[in-house]
Amino acid sequence: AQSVTQLGSHVSVSEGALxxxxxxxxxxxxxxxxxxxxxPNQGLQLLLKYTTGATLVKGINGFEAExxxxxxxxxxxxxxxxxxxxAEYFCxxxxxxxxxxxxxxxxxxxxxx
Amino acid sequence: xxxxxxSSRYLVKRTGEKVFLECVQDMDHENMFWxxxxxxxxxxLIYFSYDVKMKEKGDIPExxxxxxxxxxxxxxxxxxxxxxxxxxxxxxSSSRPERxxxxxxxxxxxxxx
Numbered sequence: 001a002q003s004v005t006q007l008g009s010h011v012s013v014s015e016g017a018l019x020x021x022x023x024x025x026x027x028x029x030x031x032x033x034x035x036x037x038x039x040p041n042q043g044l045q046l047l048l049k050y051t052t053g054a055t056l057v058k059g060i061n062g063f064e065a066e067x068x069x070x071x072x073x074x075x076x077x078x079x080x081x082x083x084x085x086x087a088e089y090f091c092x093x094x095x096x097x098x099x100x101x102x103x104x105x106x107x108x109x110x111x112x113x
Numbered sequence: 114x115x116x117x118x119x120s121s122r123y124l125v126k127r128t129g130e131k132v133f134l135e136c137v138q139d140m141d142h143e144n145m146f147w148x149x150x151x152x153x154x155x156x157x158l159i160y161f162s163y164d165v166k167m168k169e170k171g172d173i174p175e176x177x178x179x180x181x182x183x184x185x186x187x188x189x190x191x192x193x194x195x196x197x198x199x200x201x202x203x204x205x206s207s208s209r210p211e212r213x214x215x216x217x218x219x220x221x222x223x224x225x226x
Binding site: 009032034036042043044045049051090100103 | 117146148153154155156157158161171203205213214215216217218219220
Protein backbone atom coordinates (compact mmCIF):
# COMPACT_ATOMS: atom_id res chain seq x y z
CA ALA A 1 0.00 0.00 0.00
CA GLN A 2 1.11 3.55 -0.70
CA SER A 3 0.09 6.92 0.67
CA VAL A 4 1.43 10.40 1.31
CA THR A 5 0.76 12.91 4.05
CA GLN A 6 1.27 16.60 3.47
CA LEU A 7 1.68 18.55 6.68
CA GLY A 8 -0.10 21.88 6.52
CA SER A 9 -2.93 22.58 4.11
CA HIS A 10 -1.91 26.26 3.96
CA VAL A 11 1.56 27.80 4.15
CA SER A 12 2.31 31.53 3.97
CA VAL A 13 5.76 32.97 3.39
CA SER A 14 7.10 36.42 2.66
CA GLU A 15 8.55 37.17 -0.74
CA GLY A 16 12.25 36.26 -0.64
CA ALA A 17 11.87 33.87 2.29
CA LEU A 18 12.56 30.14 2.31
CA UNK A 19 9.77 27.88 1.11
CA UNK A 20 9.42 24.50 2.86
CA UNK A 21 6.52 22.20 2.05
CA UNK A 22 6.44 18.92 3.92
CA UNK A 23 5.62 15.48 2.58
CA UNK A 24 5.91 12.10 4.27
CA UNK A 25 5.20 8.88 2.47
CA UNK A 26 4.32 5.30 3.20
CA UNK A 27 5.21 2.60 0.72
CA UNK A 28 5.63 -1.16 0.82
CA UNK A 29 7.88 -1.00 -2.25
CA UNK A 30 10.76 1.33 -3.16
CA UNK A 31 8.93 4.57 -3.81
CA UNK A 32 8.93 6.90 -6.73
CA UNK A 33 8.13 10.38 -5.38
CA UNK A 34 6.78 13.45 -7.12
CA UNK A 35 5.81 17.04 -6.56
CA UNK A 36 3.16 18.58 -8.79
CA UNK A 37 2.05 22.21 -8.84
CA UNK A 38 -1.38 23.58 -9.73
CA UNK A 39 -1.72 27.24 -10.63
CA PRO A 40 -5.18 28.82 -10.45
CA ASN A 41 -7.60 27.51 -13.08
CA GLN A 42 -5.05 25.09 -14.48
CA GLY A 43 -4.31 21.40 -14.30
CA LEU A 44 -1.36 20.00 -12.41
CA GLN A 45 2.14 20.04 -13.84
CA LEU A 46 5.19 18.09 -12.75
CA LEU A 47 7.72 20.06 -10.68
CA LEU A 48 10.21 17.29 -9.99
CA LYS A 49 10.51 13.58 -9.38
CA TYR A 50 12.66 11.04 -7.60
CA THR A 51 12.91 7.49 -8.90
CA THR A 52 16.39 6.15 -8.18
CA GLY A 53 19.90 7.53 -7.80
CA ALA A 54 20.73 10.94 -6.38
CA THR A 55 18.51 11.73 -3.42
CA LEU A 56 18.53 15.50 -3.98
CA VAL A 57 16.51 16.30 -7.06
CA LYS A 58 16.13 19.65 -8.74
CA GLY A 59 13.03 20.74 -10.55
CA ILE A 60 11.67 23.67 -12.45
CA ASN A 61 11.45 27.23 -11.12
CA GLY A 62 14.25 26.76 -8.56
CA PHE A 63 12.52 24.07 -6.48
CA GLU A 64 14.28 21.04 -5.13
CA ALA A 65 13.44 18.10 -2.89
CA GLU A 66 15.43 15.55 -0.95
CA UNK A 67 14.49 11.91 -0.55
CA UNK A 68 15.24 10.78 3.00
CA UNK A 69 14.50 7.11 3.39
CA UNK A 70 15.21 7.05 7.14
CA UNK A 71 12.61 9.76 7.68
CA UNK A 72 10.24 8.60 4.91
CA UNK A 73 10.18 12.20 3.76
CA UNK A 74 10.35 14.13 0.50
CA UNK A 75 10.10 17.79 1.48
CA UNK A 76 10.00 20.50 -1.17
CA UNK A 77 12.16 23.61 -0.77
CA UNK A 78 13.02 26.82 -2.55
CA UNK A 79 15.56 29.27 -1.11
CA UNK A 80 13.71 32.44 -2.04
CA UNK A 81 9.97 32.68 -2.66
CA UNK A 82 8.62 34.64 -5.58
CA UNK A 83 5.10 35.97 -6.00
CA UNK A 84 4.63 33.66 -8.97
CA UNK A 85 5.14 30.63 -6.69
CA UNK A 86 1.67 31.10 -5.19
CA ALA A 87 -0.15 27.90 -6.08
CA GLU A 88 -1.26 24.57 -4.69
CA TYR A 89 1.38 21.88 -4.38
CA PHE A 90 0.74 18.15 -4.36
CA CYS A 91 3.08 15.39 -3.28
CA UNK A 92 2.53 11.98 -4.86
CA UNK A 93 3.94 8.46 -4.54
CA UNK A 94 4.14 5.62 -7.01
CA UNK A 95 6.50 2.77 -7.67
CA UNK A 96 8.28 0.87 -10.40
CA UNK A 97 5.66 -0.85 -12.47
CA UNK A 98 2.82 0.95 -10.73
CA UNK A 99 -0.03 2.03 -12.96
CA UNK A 100 -1.01 5.09 -10.97
CA UNK A 101 0.08 7.62 -8.38
CA UNK A 102 -1.34 8.33 -4.94
CA UNK A 103 -1.64 12.03 -4.25
CA UNK A 104 -1.61 13.95 -1.00
CA UNK A 105 -4.29 16.43 -0.05
CA UNK A 106 -2.28 19.42 -1.22
CA UNK A 107 -0.67 22.50 0.35
CA UNK A 108 -1.73 25.96 -0.74
CA UNK A 109 1.23 28.34 -0.76
CA UNK A 110 0.61 32.05 -0.32
CA UNK A 111 3.43 34.52 -0.92
CA UNK A 112 3.14 37.81 0.93
CA UNK A 113 4.68 40.88 -0.72
CA UNK B 114 3.29 22.11 -26.97
CA UNK B 115 1.81 18.93 -25.58
CA UNK B 116 -1.81 19.07 -24.69
CA UNK B 117 -4.56 17.36 -22.77
CA UNK B 118 -7.89 18.97 -23.60
CA UNK B 119 -11.06 18.59 -21.60
CA SER B 120 -14.21 19.48 -23.48
CA SER B 121 -15.83 21.75 -20.90
CA ARG B 122 -14.45 24.02 -18.20
CA TYR B 123 -17.77 24.31 -16.36
CA LEU B 124 -20.78 22.04 -16.51
CA VAL B 125 -24.10 22.18 -14.67
CA LYS B 126 -26.37 19.14 -14.68
CA ARG B 127 -29.45 17.94 -12.86
CA THR B 128 -29.71 14.93 -10.57
CA GLY B 129 -30.37 11.77 -12.56
CA GLU B 130 -28.97 13.06 -15.84
CA LYS B 131 -26.41 11.07 -17.81
CA VAL B 132 -23.21 13.08 -18.05
CA PHE B 133 -20.29 12.68 -20.43
CA LEU B 134 -16.90 14.25 -19.75
CA GLU B 135 -14.54 14.11 -22.68
CA CYS B 136 -10.75 14.20 -22.72
CA VAL B 137 -8.41 14.25 -25.72
CA GLN B 138 -4.61 14.11 -25.73
CA ASP B 139 -2.30 14.81 -28.65
CA MET B 140 0.85 13.12 -27.36
CA ASP B 141 0.14 9.56 -28.52
CA HIS B 142 0.18 8.45 -24.88
CA GLU B 143 -0.86 4.93 -23.98
CA ASN B 144 -2.07 5.71 -20.46
CA MET B 145 -5.01 7.92 -19.59
CA PHE B 146 -6.54 8.70 -16.20
CA TRP B 147 -9.58 10.33 -14.63
CA UNK B 148 -9.25 11.92 -11.19
CA UNK B 149 -11.64 13.94 -9.11
CA UNK B 150 -10.32 16.75 -6.95
CA UNK B 151 -12.12 17.84 -3.80
CA UNK B 152 -10.98 20.35 -1.16
CA UNK B 153 -9.19 18.62 1.69
CA UNK B 154 -9.19 15.28 -0.12
CA UNK B 155 -6.68 15.96 -2.88
CA UNK B 156 -6.87 13.91 -6.06
CA UNK B 157 -8.54 10.52 -6.11
CA LEU B 158 -8.29 8.14 -9.03
CA ILE B 159 -11.59 7.09 -10.57
CA TYR B 160 -10.51 4.99 -13.57
CA PHE B 161 -7.50 4.59 -15.78
CA SER B 162 -6.73 2.99 -19.11
CA TYR B 163 -3.42 1.70 -20.40
CA ASP B 164 -4.56 0.88 -23.91
CA VAL B 165 -7.46 1.26 -26.28
CA LYS B 166 -10.56 -0.55 -25.00
CA MET B 167 -8.77 -1.38 -21.73
CA LYS B 168 -9.85 0.05 -18.41
CA GLU B 169 -9.04 -0.45 -14.76
CA LYS B 170 -10.87 0.72 -11.66
CA GLY B 171 -9.15 3.24 -9.47
CA ASP B 172 -9.90 4.05 -5.86
CA ILE B 173 -13.44 5.45 -6.27
CA PRO B 174 -15.10 3.94 -9.37
CA GLU B 175 -18.62 3.68 -7.95
CA UNK B 176 -21.16 5.68 -9.95
CA UNK B 177 -18.78 6.11 -12.90
CA UNK B 178 -17.87 4.29 -16.08
CA UNK B 179 -15.36 5.03 -18.83
CA UNK B 180 -14.87 4.48 -22.52
CA UNK B 181 -11.72 4.40 -24.59
CA UNK B 182 -12.51 3.60 -28.22
CA UNK B 183 -9.57 5.56 -29.64
CA UNK B 184 -6.08 6.04 -28.25
CA UNK B 185 -6.36 9.79 -27.96
CA UNK B 186 -9.78 9.96 -26.30
CA UNK B 187 -10.91 8.89 -22.84
CA UNK B 188 -14.46 9.56 -21.73
CA UNK B 189 -15.86 9.56 -18.20
CA UNK B 190 -19.55 8.75 -17.87
CA UNK B 191 -21.83 9.43 -14.95
CA UNK B 192 -24.78 7.13 -15.63
CA UNK B 193 -27.12 8.96 -13.24
CA UNK B 194 -25.58 12.07 -11.77
CA UNK B 195 -25.95 12.70 -8.05
CA UNK B 196 -25.18 15.76 -5.94
CA UNK B 197 -22.21 14.03 -4.29
CA UNK B 198 -20.57 13.91 -7.72
CA UNK B 199 -20.25 17.68 -7.75
CA UNK B 200 -16.49 18.09 -8.08
CA UNK B 201 -13.54 19.13 -10.21
CA UNK B 202 -12.67 16.37 -12.68
CA UNK B 203 -9.14 16.14 -14.02
CA UNK B 204 -8.00 14.07 -16.96
CA UNK B 205 -4.35 13.08 -17.35
CA SER B 206 -2.19 11.05 -19.71
CA SER B 207 1.27 9.51 -19.67
CA SER B 208 3.50 7.46 -21.92
CA ARG B 209 4.27 3.80 -21.36
CA PRO B 210 8.02 4.37 -20.71
CA GLU B 211 7.32 7.23 -18.27
CA ARG B 212 3.95 6.23 -16.91
CA UNK B 213 4.37 8.23 -13.71
CA UNK B 214 4.95 11.55 -15.51
CA UNK B 215 1.38 12.75 -15.86
CA UNK B 216 0.19 15.55 -18.12
CA UNK B 217 -3.05 17.05 -16.91
CA UNK B 218 -5.90 18.89 -18.55
CA UNK B 219 -7.19 22.08 -16.97
CA UNK B 220 -10.19 20.35 -15.45
CA UNK B 221 -13.98 20.35 -15.63
CA UNK B 222 -15.90 21.79 -12.71
CA UNK B 223 -19.12 19.79 -12.58
CA UNK B 224 -22.07 20.95 -10.50
CA UNK B 225 -24.98 18.56 -10.04
CA UNK B 226 -28.13 20.29 -8.82
